Amino acid sequence: MNDRTSRKLGWAIPVMRVGYGGRGLVYLAVAGASLYSLWRGGQAQDTGEALDWLNGSWGGGVLLFLILLGMLAYAVWRVLDAVFDLEDYGTDAKGITARLGMIFTGAAHLAIGITAFSLLFAGSDGEEGSSIPRHVGMVMAWPFGRWLVALAAVVIVGAGGHYLRQGWRNEYRKHLQANRFTTRWNMILKAGVMAQGAVIAIVGLLFAFAAWRVDPSQAGGVGEAFSWLAGQSHGRILVIAICLGLGGFAVFCFVNAAYRIVPKVAEPDLRSLADLVR
Template sequence: MSTKSDFGWAIPIMRAGYAGRALVYLVVAGFSLWAVSRGGEAQGTTSAFKSLESTAGGNVVLVAIFLGMVSYAVWRIIDSIFDLEDYGTDGEGMVARAGMIVTGLIHLGIGFAAVTLIFAGGGGEGDQSAISKGVTTVLGWPGGRWIVGAVGLITIGSALYYLKKAWKREYRKVLMGNPVTRNFDPALRGGVASQGFVVGVIGCLIVYAAVTFSGDQAGGMGEAFDWLRGQPYGRVLVGLLCAGLLGFALFCAVNAAYRIVPKARQESIDSLASRMTEKAKSV
């Protein structure tokens, strides 16, 4: 008979994955915010990794990112298949679970980009993102336009899910209630919202690539930064987004330490949501 502890073996994979994800956003948002503050431009993942590779100890961090991204991809696939976090089988739940696999594969690509850069010695094939390359490849397949369009719509669905989590603070349900999660709650909320915005822009760019039958405009965070920079007060907005993504790096780190996995719980743990509810009732 299945018990909640059956999937306890997945917890270390989850923690390693979220720690690696925190490292990715810390590197990308950190390098980008530093560049913007000095009059430069925000960097996409590939550019940020190249900047990191040229620093002392950068290769060690890139290896850690690779291992973390592999762990995150494995975790997301396991989580989606076995529904370890009880998203369910209704429409919203299935969109969330499909989005897990897409984001897992995307992060796996980020991991390989990091480790490939080590062997390329800072060289490589330029700054074109892995997403743009992948979209261009898939567009050449039979029915590729529909595949790309579907991936774009799933990505937009994931973005809306992030924004909904931030608006309703639903992320509190999967975090342990303790002083760390309570004190950093505003930063966590801003981080989740910032991630939702970035994912939404990426999803729209992928859909646009399907509509125009061209992968040139599709991309990741670098292309999202480029689009935002073209808006009124773009530099300020990019700086704010980078700060928000540092909040998302914190969110990932907090998840690595304090995330609750319903089907792998071995003891009763109060969530941040329940703790905050109790606090509100006591006021």
């Protein structure tokens, strides 16, 4: 990409910042609603339940509107990033896989935006419980549908592993500017990235269970991942730890909104947190 094209795409940076800000609000809502529910003796909340809880709280409508804008911006950003390779992932197999993953991530967050829109303007998302098992059941009814669900499980577990590796090996630091804030808050950022990876990996395992047992009801999203964790030894402690971690991931998203480096449109002398550590 030449300098002229980079200058033309400079407007993508504000879109990226709005997108990551909205993403941070979503995870803050999930973590906050879940911890509040657990404190009152209930269960951790999935994304839809957290947004519904937010809609019924004081000032929640404003936050839902900000989330809606953020999810639209994040979806646009992911498409721009994938098409123009703004973060310089390259055109080899690994780079193409990463760029395709951006489009799927953008689509997933667009779905969250649609949920926020329905809550704002219809008062309900029109769904009782998670719609994932229903959609998985539809796919399983297709020829080779069971294997498509199994493939989805592999992809989702791989995405979770990607976040876990990024957190464990501090790979996320190469995308963040080096400054006092990112240096001092690094442990919270690390915990947040790894908590996000753990949740995604568990969702992938639930899809794998659904494919193995040919039972769509085994599949699920964040809420079902929390339920699965709660059923393990010391489950409540694990759920609380993951909720706190997702709060850390919300901080990670806000930090990205402020300090993320986009190589192909960034200032050439900008120093990353990874560079500072080295």
